[in-house]
Amino acid sequence: MRQFRVQIYQIILSALGVIGMFYVLMTPDQVRADRYVGQRWPANQQVSMDRIRHDSFDALLKKYVDENGYVNYKAWQASRADRSALQNYLKQLSRANPRLAASREAKLAFWINAYNAVTLEGILQVYPTTSIRNHTAKLVGYNIWKQLKLPVGNHEYSLEDIEHKILRRMNEPRIHFAIVCASIGCPRLRNEAYVASRLENQLTDNARDFFSRSKNLKVDTRRRTLSMSAITNWFASDFGSSKAQQLAYLSKYMPEQARQLARDPHVTINYLKYNWNLNDVSAR
Numbered sequence: 001m002r003q004f005r006v007q008i009y010q011i012i013l014s015a016l017g018v019i020g021m022f023y024v025l026m027t028p029d030q031v032r033a034d035r036y037v038g039q040r041w042p043a044n045q046q047v048s049m050d051r052i053r054h055d056s057f058d059a060l061l062k063k064y065v066d067e068n069g070y071v072n073y074k075a076w077q078a079s080r081a082d083r084s085a086l087q088n089y090l091k092q093l094s095r096a097n098p099r100l101a102a103s104r105e106a107k108l109a110f111w112i113n114a115y116n117a118v119t120l121e122g123i124l125q126v127y128p129t130t131s132i133r134n135h136t137a138k139l140v141g142y143n144i145w146k147q148l149k150l151p152v153g154n155h156e157y158s159l160e161d162i163e164h165k166i167l168r169r170m171n172e173p174r175i176h177f178a179i180v181c182a183s184i185g186c187p188r189l190r191n192e193a194y195v196a197s198r199l200e201n202q203l204t205d206n207a208r209d210f211f212s213r214s215k216n217l218k219v220d221t222r223r224r225t226l227s228m229s230a231i232t233n234w235f236a237s238d239f240g241s242s243k244a245q246q247l248a249y250l251s252k253y254m255p256e257q258a259r260q261l262a263r264d265p266h267v268t269i270n271y272l273k274y275n276w277n278l279n280d281v282s283a284r
Helices: 002-025 055-064 073-078 080-094 104-126 159-170 173-177 196-212 243-251 256-262
Strands: 148-152 155-158 217-220 225-228 268-271
Touching: 055 073, 055 080, 073 080, 073 104, 080 104, 080 148, 104 148, 104 159, 104 196, 155 159, 159 173, 173 196, 196 217, 217 256, 225 256, 243 256
Parallel strands: 225 268
Antiparallel strands: 148 155, 217 225
């Protein structure tokens, strides 16, 4: 028994040695912990989300994002002025205080834009790259979803925080067709910023656009099958408490043929393979 324990200790020590050597060989960038965008603002300079303007982000999206949501990362990264413009926009987002009164539309627009802007900044920091998944380490190394953080008010928010702790709790399922993780499998990145005054139309338009694309929805009337984006499976509970409720909600934004098939009690639902390749214009 004692000999067995000695062998276990030796295995553990060997493993620790390998891990230690791995850390030694890693670059400082790989072992670095949290990264921050935006800035901290004194309490007396923080404002309601109603007062945060998204004009500068809107101009950048119009310049670098095409009608299908693909981004010209190479050109954006090459422009010192526009890299600074995105970073300055993130600083303005940091000025918001979530505890101050604001309309629901302003809050939704703020956090959707924040998620998309932080993601874009995160990709521009590591570009050229082929996928955001290259930067989402599970054990060691940098994880863009967990470690790239935006100070807002007196707190710091990662992309995971914004998506799961804020947006998903706002009871607006269409956020899943608006926030974009820089992947082809994601919804289209709008080439305009979300704004409170047009938010309802923007969310509806993006939901309809999402299901108009074959990468997100395929209809087989002969086999009575709907093949949908994996997003609708990953976040199924946000669309309804049962399969029937989920399909009823989602079908409102589908083309007519798919909507009719969704009413069939014998319809089969499949989920499409997700494409994690970067939504780069060069890969379009």
